[in-house]
Amino acid sequence: MSIEMEAELQQEQLLRAREAQDSGRFDEAVKIYEQLLARVPDHREALQRLARLEVQLGHRRAARWYLERFVALEPENAAARHEFALSLAELNEFDKALAETQEADRLKPNSPEILNNIGCLLKRMGRPLDAIKYHEQAVTVTAENAVLSFNLGSALLAAGRLDDAVPILRVAATLDPNLAEAWAGLGEALLKRGNTRSSVGPLRRALELKPDDGESRYWLAGALQNCGQFEEALLCYLQAAERHPDAPDVWFGIGRCQLECKRFTEAVEAFQKCLKLEPDHSAAIHEQGKTLFKLGCVEQAMKALRLATKKGSKDIETLALQNMAVMIPGNPTDTNRTVLEVRQTWGRRLVSRPQGPHLRDPGTGPLRIGYVSSFFQGANWMKPVWALINRHDREQFQIELFSDASLDRIEHGYRPDPRDQFHDITGQSNEAVAARIAARGIDILVDLNGYSDMARLPLFALRPAPIIVAWFNMYATTGLDCFDYLIGDESVIPAKEESFYTERILRLPNSYLAFEVDHPVPDITPPPVVTTGQLTIGCLASQYKITDQVVATWADILRGSPKAQMLIRNSALGRTEHCEHLSQRFAAKGISRDRLILEGPAEHLQFLSTYNRIDFAVDSFPYSGGTTTMEALWQGVPVVTFNGDRWVSRTSVSLLKSAGLDEFVRSSVRDYTDFCIRLANSTDTPSKLEALRADIRQRLRASPVCDAAALARSMEHCYRQMVSEKLPKESR
Template sequence: MQPPAPADPDTIFARTTALLASGASGEALELLGAARASFPEHAGIAGRYSDALHLAGRLDEAVDAYQVALRLDATSTQSWYGLGCVHLARRQYGAAARALKRAVVRQPDAGLPNHSLAEALYQLGHVDAAIDHFQRASRAGIPGLAEVARSNIACIIPGSSAADNAAVLRARQDWAALEANKIPSSARRRNVRTAKGLKLRIGYLSAFFGERNWMKPVWALINCHDRARFEVHMFSDGGRPSADNGYRDHPDDNIHVIRGVANERVDRIIAGAGIDVLIDLNGYSFQGRLPLLMRRPAPVIVGWFNMFATTGIAAVDWLVGDSAVIPPGEEPYYVERIHRLPSTYLAFEVLYPVPEVAPLPSLTHGAITFGCLGSQYKLTDAVLGAWARILKGAPAAGLFIKNRALEDTSTRADLLDRLARHGVDAARVTLEGHAEHFDFLRAYDRIDIALDTFPYNGGTTTTEALWQGVPVLAFNGDRWAARTSRSLLLAAGLQDWVLPDAESYVQRAIALAADPATPARLATLRGELRDRLRAAPVCDSVGMCRAMEAFYQLAAAGVT
């Protein structure tokens, strides 16, 4: 039989605090539910009841309960923190940031509130502020938290306007050094190729083989491999490669499902398969596998596809890019050797159903609609400032933004508030949230000109815009992440859409919106763009594959 609840509210508060700390949220919730009815004005019990609901996963109820607790005590750091964390779990990033800021104001050096606030700010596009709060969290002295915070900084820093190549290199090397220290030196071997004269065994490592929209360049490469000379292995942390996602199944290919398998075991799997060249397709998008590379499971380790900065990992031998994204002279900002493909490193094919190209919307609406379907975390203050200047200089134009994060009303409110601070009237902006991928692509039916983000460009977003007939306006940025669209546009024969700098980007957008000849030119381009892409290096999957195969052979032989 359950012992009766203590009659003293302070005793209940102390007991349930201990229960929650020990993980007994169910027992705490039972006690607190009764206590709330007996002591409805006790702020401590109200806060602990909110925490118990939160830990039990009853998030909707937790939001209401935290609001009650905060009406009783608006100075409670714990309740503001808890409320922010619930909003964060529900992907309500604007609401999360507001609540977590209240917690941090009360305890500026508190580690967990700063870390959660950083997460919310990053998802909203406040990247520089997010890094500042991750740094504060790292200094809080909480075991393990500094490591997680540094990991997050290393992941997101290429998208920080305040960072440069040197800062990116430093942050990633710092994180990599921490991770490398966890791996016994005996596990960091350098395998040597032993199967001389046989097919070269190449292995692709990815958590995203099942994501058809992401993998267009990957399948363009893998489908074209010469199986008479190469034995292809895929190590998958996600969905299996399939025809639905663009993979042309080959009977000689080897697919290894490694989801949930520890790095130590995967190391043995890859080494046991005799892989000569291991190509990591994840980069920091699946950070948990990067320490695997530090174990050197193959003689040669290459980073390609989802790379847009150094990994900071000395065990990675090569990064594959091109001269548009890594110009000569930037090698000192990479711990890896750089191999440049002759054209874009992201040549792609669209191997699944997509909408037909729609008529140009400005022919109907009479004014240019600029748009962006990039992730919300790419919409930095610098991006919004540039777009605001474009709208100011093109008073008839509209702006359309669509991404998953904008499902949430508080995130939409945050974005509109940021634009308003730049002088943009909300009436000129259309915001939309997530859609199934086919319908998501239909959003390009409503866009005349896509605006690239910076310093974190589109990659998939740029290829999809072009394929739907929408040219992308971009410029030559100051780092790889800020030049990805440049690589694609140059290889597509769209040099005129790549400007020298951010100022030129703004002025070109204004000029296009003001020119009465723009709609006719855009309509012509829209109608012929797919055919132009198919004939251009940007869709030359065979050429990219042959260049990569030649590189793999030379890298395996150690003669590059």
């Protein structure tokens, strides 16, 4: 065949291949191109067109092979090298792709497309700092290009240069308001920079333009979560999970939102899914521990938190230790010694001052007592606090209240004295509050929060007063060197346990929690068994106090009292799934659902009226009642408890003994169980309980448990003792 005929045949094949390709008959086109290349292996147009067709068909490896042959034939062709590089990048051959793109840049300098793609490659290779240089060159060459600006902003974002990324990404979104990626990048950069509320709008816009963008939906969920919009954030996370069910961080976000929405069983499930995908996700382990605690699964919670301290970063370790310090007194398998060790370990992480100001000479005027609380507004919680404060001798003691609630929020309990000083410290930093306390010349600073407000506990490590005391809400050692004294009584802190406390222990002669009630409460009614014949055992403790051991013990009581039913009410049981979870725990111990009455939260007066449907109450353990026990007694319902192995197990013991109700304090969990069964089955119980209710409030008022004046005198004696012990040390 002559050269002319061969050329005509090649041209005819090329035309047929083009026509088939343009008509969408791709398989036919590929076949013709291959036939042509079989005849002429170096046919450049066939190589180039077939490579592009293979790219179109998704056949990346075939395209790479043809492009490589084409580049070998035209090594100085910048466009060919650039196209070859793009094919290599699609096959994740990044090093080769970068080399080819840089060679294309050498052959055709200042091409914005080539510069941009070098930057994109470097970013994909985890080299955003190197990428920025090329993207900046591309933007310089071609100004006001939305895509080029976006890629520069994206590289800056990846490099962590958030302050630089935000304005560039905003420019990209302005140049092309329909560029979803620019809005998404802007939202992400704002969120990471801490401009959470500002990030929501751009992220919403990104999703309007590109509803299937799972990453934008994930970032929007995070922004909404940080803004406290947990329900909407949860919806976003769930939608992201539909598109990315194997993304552990999505399930982690779902769990966090479920936890904030108090959907504890669903939160546990979400964290479990996260951990199935990423078993060492320490933040999920930590959050799962917090959630299990809310359900009363305290042993499992502590196990998770201990694991988080081993697997997590320094921040996660600190958070886990902090939550362990809060929870550990209520964990059945921990002891006084481990409570001390954990709280000391956490306390060593606080920034503390070696010593506070010197104590004033007490002869210069009344002792200045400062009380710090985040809960002064809680009338039901603050009964012992107001019983003390209202009875203080203002001639001898200057009272100053440092409150994380404004005075107008305190509706019940406090009877203001014009000589008192009230300080609203809401939103103020611990450093600012410490300076304020020091400026007031407070002699004795009393913490009423304990571990119930961890954000305020570091205040005391700053030692803003000469003497620092814990009372009312601690239930175990603080574990912190900054506390000089801890006030309890003989029931809660026997002398043999003082070695487990870092503070000097002072004891009041009666209960350390004498109380008064001056907020609205329901009238006492006869015990329900008198009118219905159905005996009801009850407990209104928080769900986190209802441990597996508590469930097992209450199940023993119900099995031994076949005609009794049990009423449990708390805020967690407002959700059906939480009731089901608790029911299943009882079912595992042989107690059917029909023997349980499970109820959720209510307005406080209505909540207290629940005691009108309870004949006698049973205490939780090892975390016994405090406020719950006071309220039960005031409503005429005796509480059966036992003398546990730590302070937190004996708060009810202290109250019942001081109230003269020693009969209901048992020696052990076995004695507690047997006593409840006898009480539930005895024919004398209805009349006995009715007689108790008839005059219980009068009996309480006449007993030490409601002797507020005696409480005040005893506390004032302790304060004077502290000063006398402190002064000689300072005079040496």
